[in-house]
Amino acid sequence: MTTTLEPARPAPTKEAQPVAERATSRRTGRKLLAVLALWVLAWATLRGRQTLELANADTTGLHDWFNDVRDRVQLLGQDNWFFHGVLGTIASGLDTFVGVLQEHLSSVTPGDWLGWFGVLLLAAWVTYALAGLRSTLLVTVVLLFLGLAGLWTDGIDTLIVTIVAVVICMVVGLPLGIAMSRSRRTSAVVTPVLDAMQTMPSFAYLTPIALFFGIGPACAIVLTLVYALPPLVRITEHGLNSVAENTVEAGRSLGVTKGQLLRQVQLPMAKRTIVVGINQCTMAALSMATIAALVNGPGLGKPVIAALQTLNVGAAAVAGLGIVLIAIMLDRTTTAASERSSPAGQRVAAVGSPGIFGGRTLVLEKLPRWATEEGGRGTDRRFLTPSGRRLVLAVLLLPVLVGAYYSTRYLQLSQFPDLSGVPVLGELTAGPLGGHINDLTNAVVDAISGVTNGFKDLVTAVMLNPLQSLMSDLPWWVMALVLLAVAFLLGGWRPAVVTLVCEAVVLGTGLWYDAMVTLTMTLVATVIVMLVAVVLGVAMGRGRRADTVIRPFLDGFQTIPAFVYLVPALALFAATRFTAIMAAVAYAVPIATKLVADGVRGVSPATVEAARSTGITRWQMISKVQLPMAREALVLATNQGLLYVLSMVVIGGMVGGGSLGYLIVQGFVQGQLFGKGLAAGIAITALGIMLDRIARHAAARFGR
Amino acid sequence: MTDLAVSSRTTSATDATSAALSVRGLWKVFGPNADKLLGTPDLELSRQELQAKSGHVIGVRDVSFDVAPGEVFVVMGLSGSGKSTLVRLLTRLIEPTAGTVVLDGEDLTGMGEDQLREIRRRKVSMVFQHFGLLPHRKVIDNIAFGLEIRGEEKSGRRSRAQEMVDLVGLTGYELNYPDQLSGGMQQRVGLARALAGDPAVLMFDEPFSALDPLIRRDMQKEVIRLHHEVGKTMVFITHDLDEALKLGDRILIMRDGEIVQVGAPDEIIGAPADDYVRDFTAEVPKSHVLTLRWVMRPPGSADEGAGAPALPDTTVVREAARAVLAADGPVRVVDASGAVVGVVDDEDILRVVVVEQRAPAGAR
Numbered sequence A: 001m002t003t004t005l006e007p008a009r010p011a012p013t014k015e016a017q018p019v020a021e022r023a024t025s026r027r028t029g030r031k032l033l034a035v036l037a038l039w040v041l042a043w044a045t046l047r048g049r050q051t052l053e054l055a056n057a058d059t060t061g062l063h064d065w066f067n068d069v070r071d072r073v074q075l076l077g078q079d080n081w082f083f084h085g086v087l088g089t090i091a092s093g094l095d096t097f098v099g100v101l102q103e104h105l106s107s108v109t110p111g112d113w114l115g116w117f118g119v120l121l122l123a124a125w126v127t128y129a130l131a132g133l134r135s136t137l138l139v140t141v142v143l144l145f146l147g148l149a150g151l152w153t154d155g156i157d158t159l160i161v162t163i164v165a166v167v168i169c170m171v172v173g174l175p176l177g178i179a180m181s182r183s184r185r186t187s188a189v190v191t192p193v194l195d196a197m198q199t200m201p202s203f204a205y206l207t208p209i210a211l212f213f214g215i216g217p218a219c220a221i222v223l224t225l226v227y228a229l230p231p232l233v234r235i236t237e238h239g240l241n242s243v244a245e246n247t248v249e250a251g252r253s254l255g256v257t258k259g260q261l262l263r264q265v266q267l268p269m270a271k272r273t274i275v276v277g278i279n280q281c282t283m284a285a286l287s288m289a290t291i292a293a294l295v296n297g298p299g300l301g302k303p304v305i306a307a308l309q310t311l312n313v314g315a316a317a318v319a320g321l322g323i324v325l326i327a328i329m330l331d332r333t334t335t336a337a338s339e340r341s342s343p344a345g346q347r348v349a350a351v352g353s354p355g356i357f358g359g360r361t362l363v364l365e366k367l368p369r370w371a372t373e374e375g376g377r378g379t380d381r382r383f384l385t386p387s388g389r390r391l392v393l394a395v396l397l398l399p400v401l402v403g404a405y406y407s408t409r410y411l412q413l414s415q416f417p418d419l420s421g422v423p424v425l426g427e428l429t430a431g432p433l434g435g436h437i438n439d440l441t442n443a444v445v446d447a448i449s450g451v452t453n454g455f456k457d458l459v460t461a462v463m464l465n466p467l468q469s470l471m472s473d474l475p476w477w478v479m480a481l482v483l484l485a486v487a488f489l490l491g492g493w494r495p496a497v498v499t500l501v502c503e504a505v506v507l508g509t510g511l512w513y514d515a516m517v518t519l520t521m522t523l524v525a526t527v528i529v530m531l532v533a534v535v536l537g538v539a540m541g542r543g544r545r546a547d548t549v550i551r552p553f554l555d556g557f558q559t560i561p562a563f564v565y566l567v568p569a570l571a572l573f574a575a576t577r578f579t580a581i582m583a584a585v586a587y588a589v590p591i592a593t594k595l596v597a598d599g600v601r602g603v604s605p606a607t608v609e610a611a612r613s614t615g616i617t618r619w620q621m622i623s624k625v626q627l628p629m630a631r632e633a634l635v636l637a638t639n640q641g642l643l644y645v646l647s648m649v650v651i652g653g654m655v656g657g658g659s660l661g662y663l664i665v666q667g668f669v670q671g672q673l674f675g676k677g678l679a680a681g682i683a684i685t686a687l688g689i690m691l692d693r694i695a696r697h698a699a700a701r702f703g704r
Numbered sequence B: 001m002t003d004l005a006v007s008s009r010t011t012s013a014t015d016a017t018s019a020a021l022s023v024r025g026l027w028k029v030f031g032p033n034a035d036k037l038l039g040t041p042d043l044e045l046s047r048q049e050l051q052a053k054s055g056h057v058i059g060v061r062d063v064s065f066d067v068a069p070g071e072v073f074v075v076m077g078l079s080g081s082g083k084s085t086l087v088r089l090l091t092r093l094i095e096p097t098a099g100t101v102v103l104d105g106e107d108l109t110g111m112g113e114d115q116l117r118e119i120r121r122r123k124v125s126m127v128f129q130h131f132g133l134l135p136h137r138k139v140i141d142n143i144a145f146g147l148e149i150r151g152e153e154k155s156g157r158r159s160r161a162q163e164m165v166d167l168v169g170l171t172g173y174e175l176n177y178p179d180q181l182s183g184g185m186q187q188r189v190g191l192a193r194a195l196a197g198d199p200a201v202l203m204f205d206e207p208f209s210a211l212d213p214l215i216r217r218d219m220q221k222e223v224i225r226l227h228h229e230v231g232k233t234m235v236f237i238t239h240d241l242d243e244a245l246k247l248g249d250r251i252l253i254m255r256d257g258e259i260v261q262v263g264a265p266d267e268i269i270g271a272p273a274d275d276y277v278r279d280f281t282a283e284v285p286k287s288h289v290l291t292l293r294w295v296m297r298p299p300g301s302a303d304e305g306a307g308a309p310a311l312p313d314t315t316v317v318r319e320a321a322r323a324v325l326a327a328d329g330p331v332r333v334v335d336a337s338g339a340v341v342g343v344v345d346d347e348d349i350l351r352v353v354v355v356e357q358r359a360p361a362g363a364r
């Protein structure tokens, strides 16, 4: 023995706990297996009893009561100060406002403020002022495509809803973010509200908001607000708070007031991050604005839904393409604007996508290279000084205004001309384009249907059917016990209590069976998501080349509004449960993959080198060093994956996914099912909270 | 130290065939076209010039040396001098641009990935400055990691790892996780992991630089003790001259990727190769390092100093001081065979000690 032993054994602090916990980790595995065994046993003996299955047209007392409430709100609301006075005023104000904008900007009757040509010119001018030449070209091309493809009115409507919502978000969100950064108490009060707004699947609050604001533009805007506000507030707060401590300190030492500090130090330094927040807010708004078509919101969501419901892939794809192009346009433009807004600031963007849950965990990363290079090129390579640019803008304003004026006079400039007869360009108009897409889709589907169908059948037979049978064909109380046990084993008693409450809520909605079907799809999709995310994420985390190849695709996928994922999924898998699952997978893979990749890359190079020096093989490196050390990221990715998947699986109810999502849509279509749709929304929320809590506590326990 | 190590003090290099590690003409040039640069006159440029001209950085420039079995070979240099690069070239964690490395009789340079992996698993282990432990594994599993990698049975590797735990003095901490240990203890884990595979050669890259001075001293003693117990060949990288002098049988001094001098500690201090090394070693207490060989003078007459017991020429001045000062006249110095090679008197000793007393004061 040596004389050089370290002073004393570290006192058993909190850090000492993992020793015990790691030991329980294996025991937990065994207990879970035991639960599984009991579960299967119960399934074998009790299958088919007390499943609480409710036929599509059936309702429960609660659902009927919701219907009554709705009727009362609609009838009596006329006289109620709150419903009519407050909400009614907001609703009709928004309706009128959007209506006016629509009438003058997107509709194509001569005599409005602006014809299409005028809109195009003004949009280009504004983009040039904010984001530079490259973005201007992009905007011009996208708007021209919308016109060509016969999507002008719907496209501009989408933009109106999105932009109005973003403006309101900025008016509300920026001061809120500032207030939160300045007062810890405000932050403590608002943060849980933002959490709730972001944890709730968007489909769940569709129905209640529709109840209060009536279906239409106002409802669309409010929905979009609820969805798009949190990222902006969060990123604003984060940006202000992360202004370097010593800079703030230096400011203080000079004796600045709090206000001066904010205006002269924090805001200028956080400007860049705040514009990133506006980018995230815009993308979230667009995503929701398309979904809001379900509550009769104006815009491109409508043709997509109509086409989806008739399973017309070609038509859905044309409108979907319009949405994607608008997404790219808005993303590039706001990114370029943010590049411009900081001289040499660090380039950051939130990983959290404009998903249904938004970026609940705010992970900031360096902007991918392609984005900075491409988005930035238009602005970085400036050959005009700022004052020169201002001059050019001022000079250009005149022809823009003249053009705008003429666009109200001449039919050709007011109404987008029908070019379907023109060679080449005619191919891009709605009819032929839809046809081409249908042809292409058919060709692709024919070519790979063997593979896709095989995959579909395999997953359905091996995972989906058995699991669904296990979860939904049981007496409800057995399944409730199983969930409780799993929650307890994975997360401890806290999530178990939450699970119990959530189960009670789901039971109360009368939709237990459907909730279990939705849960099954969510779990299956999450498993697939994690398989893909681990494979891609490990490749990206280990190799720079894989990263540069894959990351742009992930970034691209993340800008696509959730809704659009349904189109290709429908084309490949027809209207089945599997379609919803695959759409959910496509939607959740990017965020999960990025988290895994960041985790693997985050493994300390010193450790990797030390492992390499022991003569480790590549596979040993992945399985024994990199994945275990990235465990935290894996758990986080699973958590995010689960929530993304849940929200998308629900939306997928529209195209054959059935269960809860389908019930919500039916709630809007059939008056007497309104209450059931509302109940479905509540059940989804309960599922979301349950999964989130279990995943979070499990993460805290196992994701050290 | 083993006999071999001692003998290597005097011979500056062993012949390549019996060496534990033999390095010839090793180069590492960082940069996109490093291979094409070889053999061009550009390589004659200084590091700074080359970097300015083509963006290439010379990490290691034409380094050759041999390490005898059982020897502790220290590579010393300031930060950025290429030590880490050199030690990584020795196991091809970094690919050499040119040159050969022969480890335990096997030429690593032409080896395929599989053979190389086998070498790393069995012949050579490394200890790193930042430990490189796996945070998700217990101490014992960290130590057994290398054994696990090469596919040994669980019970076998556990018992071997337990031996190592005891050897490095971590008994009782087997089931802790690395982040529950202090830095010094973590590095003990690193040491134990390296020893567990029973390699022929151990390599250390500034293993104690991240530790507090007191802990560092303990760990240095620990390495000396382990070297006594297990007698491994060691290549030890450090930027700390004290550490180098304390541990090294021989020391290689590097600057800008090049060898400046190779030699035993007393050779480095007694005969610095150039001003760089002289400056470097100026503050070292010479009486602690120099042996009588460096201070003796040829005997004036055959019987000079015959009155007092003779001292071996490898005795360090500080240790000889008492005996020499106590003797009435000069004292004889003898080599390993007992032949008289010189004499020292009080003056020779005092010269070293007094200069030492004065030098730091004068320097400031």
Ligand SMILES: Nc1ncnc2c1ncn2[C@@H]1O[C@H](COP(=O)(O)OP(=O)(O)O)[C@@H](O)[C@H]1O
Pocket (backbone or CB within 6 Å): B030, B031, B057, B058, B059, B077, B078, B079, B080, B081, B082, B083, B084, B085, B086
């Ligand atoms: N991967 C690399 N690419 C380019 N230059 C490198 C690389 N690794 C090390 N260098 C350079 O090689 C020189 C030697 O570095 P290093 O071996 O780490 O020095 P030391 O360990 O002695 O501090 C330094 O100038 C360093 O900048």
Ligand SMILES: [Mg+2]
Pocket (backbone or CB within 6 Å): B083, B084, B085, B206
């Ligand atoms: Mg180094």
